[in-house]
Amino acid sequence: xxxxxxxxxxxxxxxxxxxxxxxxxxxxxxxxxxxxxxxxxxxxxxxxxxxxxxxxxxxxxxxxxxxxxxxxxxxxxxxxxxxxxxxxxxxxxxxxxxxxxxxxxxxxxxxxxxxxxxxxxxxxxxxxxxxxxxxxxxxxxxxxxxxxxxxxxxxxxxxxxxxxxxxxxxxxxxxxxxxxxxxxxxxxxxxxxxxxxxxxxxxxxxxxxxxxxxxxxxxxxxxxxxxxxxxxxxxxxxxxxxxxxxxxxxxxxxxxxxxxxxxxxxxxxxxxxxxxxxxxxxxxxxxxxxxxxxxxxxxxxxxxxxxxx
Amino acid sequence: xxxxxxxxxxxxxxxxxxxxxxxxxxxxxxxxxxxxxxxxxxxxxxxxxxxxxxxxxxxxxxxxxxxxxxxxxxxxxxxxxxxxxxxxxxxxxxxxxxxxxxxxxxxxxxxxxxxxxxxxxxxxxxxxxxxxxxxxxxxxxxxxxxxxxxxxxxxxxxxxxxxxxxxxxxxxxxxxxxxxxxxxxxxxxxxxxxxxxxxxxxxxxxxxxxxxxxxxxxx
Numbered sequence: 286x287x288x289x290x291x292x293x294x295x296x297x298x299x300x301x302x303x304x305x306x307x308x309x310x311x312x313x314x315x316x317x318x319x320x321x322x323x324x325x326x327x328x329x330x331x332x333x334x335x336x337x338x339x340x341x342x343x344x345x346x347x348x349x350x351x352x353x354x355x356x357x358x359x360x361x362x363x364x365x366x367x368x369x370x371x372x373x374x375x376x377x378x379x380x381x382x383x384x385x386x387x388x389x390x391x392x393x394x395x396x397x398x399x400x401x402x403x404x405x406x407x408x409x410x411x412x413x414x415x416x417x418x419x420x421x422x423x424x425x426x427x428x429x430x431x432x433x434x435x436x437x438x439x440x441x442x443x444x445x446x447x448x449x450x451x452x453x454x455x456x457x458x459x460x461x462x463x464x465x466x467x468x469x470x471x472x473x474x475x476x477x478x479x480x481x482x483x484x485x486x487x488x489x490x491x492x493x494x495x496x497x498x499x500x501x502x503x504x505x506x507x508x509x510x511x512x513x514x515x516x517x518x519x520x521x522x523x524x525x526x527x528x529x530x531x532x533x534x535x536x537x538x539x540x541x542x543x544x545x546x547x548x549x550x551x552x553x554x555x556x557x558x559x560x561x562x563x564x565x566x567x568x569x570x571x572x573x574x575x576x577x578x579x580x581x582x583x584x585x586x587x588x589x590x591x592x593x594x
Numbered sequence: 595x596x597x598x599x600x601x602x603x604x605x606x607x608x609x610x611x612x613x614x615x616x617x618x619x620x621x622x623x624x625x626x627x628x629x630x631x632x633x634x635x636x637x638x639x640x641x642x643x644x645x646x647x648x649x650x651x652x653x654x655x656x657x658x659x660x661x662x663x664x665x666x667x668x669x670x671x672x673x674x675x676x677x678x679x680x681x682x683x684x685x686x687x688x689x690x691x692x693x694x695x696x697x698x699x700x701x702x703x704x705x706x707x708x709x710x711x712x713x714x715x716x717x718x719x720x721x722x723x724x725x726x727x728x729x730x731x732x733x734x735x736x737x738x739x740x741x742x743x744x745x746x747x748x749x750x751x752x753x754x755x756x757x758x759x760x761x762x763x764x765x766x767x768x769x770x771x772x773x774x775x776x777x778x779x780x781x782x783x784x785x786x787x788x789x790x791x792x793x794x795x796x797x798x799x800x801x802x803x804x805x806x807x808x809x810x811x812x813x
Contacts, residue, residue, distance in 0.1 A: 531751075
């Protein structure tokens with residue numbers, strides 16, 4: 286459904302006065318999402334998770350430049366095609382209630398999303414009502430404004446706006462933080478169900494535990510690069526089945542695992558090392574790691590960018 | 595000891611109590627977990643203890659005396675979103691020096707790159723900025739720390755790193771820490787004692803809470 290290969294995103298920034306500089310924030314990002322599958326993208330903030338979503342939807346700022354390739358349903362996803370498809374074949378489940386129009390009743394917002402998603406105007410009201418019923422929202426809730434709904438209800442409204450149309454690919458941006466565990470479970474359940482219904486779901490999150498509860502595949506981002514794509518089942522035990530040292534460190538840092546801190550910090554976009562981006566923090570680092578960026582390669586049913594894996 | 599006695603908050607005379615008759619005590623050097631579903635007033639309680647909000651009823655004391663109303667507050671609050679806790683028009687170095695400049699050892703423990711000090715807040719990632727917010731609070735004048743979902747937005751590696759630094763500093767300097775989180779495994783890693791905020795008084799039903807989302811915290 287969606288294939289991202291070697292994606293690069295760079296920004297032209299002003300450093301001082303009129304002096305410009307190109308800042309590459311994403312280098313070599315790969316991810317593949319198939320129909321019927323939930324792919325979770327995990328990584329630290331600043332690893333490029335949200336920029337990937339923006340790149341797919343074609344909403345990067347105008348000083349951004351794209352490299353590499355993104356294809357959707359087998360055809361290249363050009364800017365024109367992104368604009369035509371977003372809100373229709375590709376829909377976003379935003380992170381917060383702030384994405385809703387504060388002055389419009391939520392039912393109306395779901396109806397507009399349905400119209401954009403290709404639902405005929407005549408039947409739109411019924412479709413909205415069915416969507417509300419599906420997500421356990423009372424019919425009266427349609428008349429509420431965003432500030433009048435609780436956090437859990439807001440999440441259901443946001444899911445409704447994304448799925449009420451005919452979207453084939455859903456992108457969920459940080460769907461879980463700060464939510465009560467029951468609401469988290471419910472939201473994750475919705476994503477799983479959408480995938481089981483034949484849609485492709487891309488879930489962007491920093492929460493590995495949430496990701497593992499629904500994802501088939503986990504793509505791990507670090508400093509703008511996909512360091513590993515692994516089947517979710519590989520996150521088990523001491524992380525022996527995992528391929529990249531960063532993935533293993535993330536796994537072992539979980540409070541439910543070892544709570545082992547990982548020393549150091551992710552390199553800044555303007556100070557990326559020439560070799561492996563994780564070299565400065567890696568327990569396995571050797572001189573060869575610092576020479577060139579390791580290419581992605583297939584390994585045990587996943588991919589990895591590490592010469593020692 | 596940081597104490598809250600008979601604490602109660604409601605956001606209006608006609609509105610139901612968020613919590614009432616709450617007794618809280620935090621010893622120096624102690625890490626206590628606080629958990630409850632959204633809307634019970636966890637964040638509100640942290641704001642009351644840190645002096646951001648005057649409770650509707652009850653009193654907060656430190657070693658039997660009310661906390662100072664001017665100058666540096668000995669109870670520091672660290673919130674979930676660091677980007678809202680720093681002045682966006684100050685460089686990081688100035689943000690860090692706003693209260694008591696943190697010791698170099700603190701910056702090292704939190705793995706703060708000295709290059710960040712020249713940057714603007716929007717040039718740091720959430721995890722980097724939260725380290726700055728934590729460093730700002732880890733100084734000799736801080737006696738208690740209210741960690742309100744302090745690492746909920748961060749990846750596991752950064753979360754473990756920040757908590758490791760805070761735990762070591764708090765133990766060495768006898769700082770009491772209130773750990774507010776939805777994450778049961780995080781709390782059980784850090785705290786021996788866990789408190790659960792009680793359900794609001796019966797008069798305040800779930801339906802009323804839904805009709806008055808202003809009462810709900812946490813989102």
